[in-house]
Amino acid sequence: MSLQFNSIALLLVVLILLGVLGNNSSITISAAILLLMQQTFLSKYIPFVERNGLNIGIIILTIGVLAPIVTGKVPLPNFSALLHWKMFLALAVGMLVAWFAGRGVNLMGTQPILLTGLMIGTVAGVAFLGGIPVGPLIAAGILSLVLGVK
Template sequence: MSLQVNSVALLLVVLILLGVLGNNNSITISAAVLLLMQQTFLAKYIPFMEKYGLNLGIIILTIGVLSPIISGKIQLPSFGAFLHWKMFLAVAVGVLVAWFGGRGVSLMGAQPTLLTGLLLGTILGVAFLGGVPVGPLIAAGILSLFLGKS
């Protein structure tokens, strides 16, 4: 058991280093918080984060996306703007990405071993390509298309 805990702690340290090297605070902070949780009395809350963390993260992300609209920094478009081809394309891409995310959640539940590869790819994309760590859900959804899973 201690070998597994040490390898997980080592993985978290590597993620922290990748986050620092890639100048990505999301990876750095996430891995550091999990390492602190794992190594302290907070470890008892890891199952809670495992169960509800994704939903909490999506809620926080949605709040962050909606805040500029609520604060008035981004104006709601007029009705005519919704008739523009770019708006139609934006809606279609939004629907497609939400569908990918739904498929991704299903695939990660059905084949959790694939999560390691998805996370590694996402972390590399975040650390070195300037991506954001919402990729595992979308990546899993796209992977489900290649694997023929519904």
């Protein structure tokens, strides 16, 4: 089996290298899986991943966030904690970020060409700034505000 090195395969190899250099296994594993899928019989499943990957990823991320509450490592706040200003600020920021992500999904659907820049920026932020790769949706939402796109 020989790799068909088109521009997409080359981009995935670059992402793998950036993931390794930036010590970010999420980028490395994601790009490696997509490269493997693209270059094998698994390519027929890429449209499924494209359609459902974001929702599946959000479900897995939500499970990961809720798991410490379920295990008891993070206790549920008592009533007085709910009235603290930090809790109100946390609620407001959570709502704002969710709103940004919603706008981001819309922007990615209407202007998919911008996804390349968002992904490169996210990978650079992960590789060089110690970030984590959950930013493309939020970045797209912020970009939609800047561009005036709903």
